[in-house]
Amino acid sequence: MEIFVQQLINGLTLGSIYGLIAIGYTMVFGIIGMVNFAHGDVFMVSAFIALIFFVILTTWLGISSALVALLIVLVLAMALTSLWGWTVERIAYRPLRGSFRLAPLISAIGVSIFLSNFVQVVQGARNKPTPPMVGEVIVLFQGESGYNVAISYKQIIIMVFTAVLLSIFWYLVQKTSLGRAQRACEQDRKMASLLGINVDRTISLTFVIGAALAAVAGTMYLLYYGVVSFSDGFVPGVKAFTAAVLGGIGSLPGAVLGGLIIGLIETFWSAYFSIEYKDVAAFSILAIVLIFMPSGILGRPEVEKV
Secondary structure, three states, X not given: OHHHHHHHHHHXXXXXXXXXXXXXXXXHHHHHOOOOOOHHHHHHHHHHHHXXXXXXXXXXXXXXXXXXXXXXXXXXXXXXXXXXXXXXXXXXXXXXXXXXXXXXXXXXXXXXXXXXHHHHHHHOOOOEEOOOOOOOEEXXXXXXXXXXXXXXXXXXXXXXXXXXXXXXXXXXXXXXXXXHHHHHHHHOXXXXXXXXXXXXXXXXXXXHHHHHHHHHHHHHHHHHHOEEOOOOOHHHHHHHXXXXXXXXXXXXXXXXXXXXXXXXXXXXXXXXXXXXHHHXXXXXXXXXXXXXXXXXXXXXXXXXXX
């Protein structure tokens, strides 16, 4: 029982990171109907930005409080990564918006390769460790076998951040003028433009918001694992996209739910079966769910207009 509870905590933490990345995928797809395959590498870039600023704040400027440094790093990483997201949308996606459907997809793959290789050249191919940020743990209880079930402060931070950000962005999409503009663009961009909505600005802001969420995920990833590499954008990005599809692409709660499911499958499979096949298990569950629920768990069936 104690192993089950510990893996449940670990799975929810990992799933929260996947969910944060998946929200960026689902927001962009919901508006322009395109999978932003560069989003995983934007997440990786944000983790490097967070690492650089954390080292500067703690080593050069001498900030001793890890929590204060983490909050400053989070704000700076969100700002700079949002600028990356805006630049990528303006250069790689906007000029191809009226082109054939595969053009933006090819452009997204090109941006992904560019970002990965750019970071490899600038930062090197080796893993980059970070100084310890938050290391304290809370022991919840001790099992009969002597196994301690514990939750660390960094796990609490990750799960709380995910819950808070999901609530904020759900409110943003459902209750604000920007959210109404996003939903109008999702339904019919041409009609939204005729009704006075600035479609280009709405799409750019969506990319900016998605990049900011990727920055939060990158910072949480760095906090949780303490190391980052230039290749860390691909696998978490693919799993986050899988989470978005599993939960129902286009649904913000579905993206987080899918991330939590993927995280729980990985951790429980690694604990009770074989760690080598945890990815196979996650993608197998995705295939099974989509057979019976093609639109995902919380997704809405797509209606063809005639």
